[in-house]
Amino acid sequence: MKNFDINEDPHRRFNPLINEWVLVSPHRAKRPWQGQNETISTEQLPKYDPTCYLCPGNVRANGVNNPAYESSFVFENDFAAMKQDEIIFEDDIKHTFFKAKPEQGISRVVCFSPRHDLTLPEMEIADIENIIKTWQKEYTDLGNIKFINHVQIFENKGSVMGCSNPHPHGQIWAQSSLPTQVEKTQNSLKSYYDKNKRTLLEDYVTAELKAGERIVIENDHFVALVPFWAIWPYETMIVSKRAVNKITNFTAEESKSFAKILKQLTTKYDNLFNTSFPYSSGIHQSPTDGLDHPEWHFHMHFYPPLLRSATVKKFMVGYEMMGESQRDITPEKSAEILRQLSEVHYKSLVK
Amino acid sequence: MKNFDINEDPHRRFNPLINEWVLVSPHRAKRPWQGQNETISTEQLPKYDPTCYLCPGNVRANGVNNPAYESSFVFENDFAAMKQDEIIFEDDIKHTFFKAKPEQGISRVVCFSPRHDLTLPEMEIADIENIIKTWQKEYTDLGNIKFINHVQIFENKGSVMGCSNPHPHGQIWAQSSLPTQVEKTQNSLKSYYDKNKRTLLEDYVTAELKAGERIVIENDHFVALVPFWAIWPYETMIVSKRAVNKITNFTAEESKSFAKILKQLTTKYDNLFNTSFPYSSGIHQSPTDGLDHPEWHFHMHFYPPLLRSATVKKFMVGYEMMGESQRDITPEKSAEILRQLSEVHYKSLVK
């Protein structure tokens, strides 16, 4: 019998945001890999690609021409997962097992820049501030629509994350219901707030800043950290220090700080394996259902799949799907690695 | 305003096993795909591969020789995610945000056959019955170990599902805690059973057999169906008709029927895109904590990633990770496609 050593022994950690556990296997990072390798594109993209349906002036699948846009550009998704049509629906309560209800929604695409080749870490702070302004405008406009109660802002980056066009862009799916993950988070945030009269993430950030070991970047208004309960090898979360519940409540200084930390974090990511680092990111914030939501606290998740190199990812498969998420490196170790990485982009060094 | 048409209109469906919703976008299957394609191996595998660490007689990474096994063969995973060591641990209740506890477990690998080239659909029924016997033995042996309260049997098939060796094999991760997904399922099963004195899946199977439209295969003892709340395009579930709570309670006839339906379902899967169809599968059944668990009902999940062809998969990424699982084809449509596929393996036709 030995004493528990969280840095060495297999253990489970609890995620208080969604009330789920994750299995951590610190010793397993040493395992050799003989499985599938991802193909990564090292090709230098052109500034403008005449065949790209997101570049300024080009024609999209539905025949519409993009304007000659100069900063960010938003359009309605041509193959949206939801529609705006109002549907007549009578809830059939007899259906114990066949419970379904229509869902109204709007999907938009946000091009980050007219430049086909510029991802977030390579953009200027001012241009990232512009994207933040666009997110604020979309959150407001979509949130003001009567049937929209939740606005999900996200980005799929890299072909391994299902992104079909390298032109830097994100998406927004706005809809009438709270999506499953958001509802779980809201329940946790609300019960914490009701009990403590402070947001869960306010107290969590305080505890993390005191502990120090999972912090990747800190500035006046934001912290980027590897959550204690992270499931992806290099998962991070950007959290506002202040208990601000939505992006439209940022001060001008907060917007600038957020742009800075976004650039710093994504630069570190690219520098980790000297590759344009794939991830899915998404902002969690107050629903747009017209209620106050003092329990909500702005945060942005980054879920990157890579584990050991630009081509070897972590597979969340059999055990993870049937049982529980599992990770092979401790969050503390990942944070240490990310913390030590340079904030100067590797590409700018070779130029 | 139009009336809700579940076959046409975007909607959400409820999964009563884990209390989560899924977003269904029936119209979205038509969307063109310009993203990442998977590489699939069409190479004919040899019956024996001298470089395979799972083939009979070969040497594994740790230097141990596999026996000259003739049916199935089980060994301890050389790079296990959990360890058997007993760990001294004092719960520190002061840790609101840093909740962790050591986890004991055992991981085993189950080689399905000495043949390097034979996947489940290509094996004889008698040989599949042999695998079922092995699963029963492992469930009993591992379940009898004092610190083991749950035995997760699963298979990752295909390199796209993180499988690093094509030699047909599954895994078993046995551990002291109930994994997250199993605990959620147990909570749902238990509250249904307490209320109705029948298992949730007993009543669900009755309702599905009556509806008919999501049934893929039915025999005397089992049903293979696309759950009403399936998230993966061709997700299925094999459920026992009888409320049997664990694999060791199968009658001899049930074991044979289970072997048959496993062969039929995986044959249909291979025939769907004329490829060795990738998936993660896993058995959910009673925990091995010594309690009775009349609420449990044997079922096996199949989560296959492919969407439109042998190379185009569904990406569960940004929206799905931040918001909610989303599917592009209705479960009824998928069931119809699977139902109509032949039960004669495509490879046996070209031979």
Ligand SMILES: O=P(O)(O)O[C@H]1O[C@H](CO)[C@@H](O)[C@H](O)[C@H]1O
């Ligand atoms: O079969 P392996 O190599 O142990 O590993 C595979 O299955 C495990 C259990 O689902 C996952 O944790 C790994 O990410 C995956 O690559």
Ligand SMILES: O=P(O)(O)O[C@H]1O[C@H](CO)[C@@H](O)[C@H](O)[C@H]1O
């Ligand atoms: O960007 P696309 O092509 O709309 O689609 C991508 O993101 C969506 C939202 O996460 C997913 O549902 C798709 O599976 C993925 O390929």
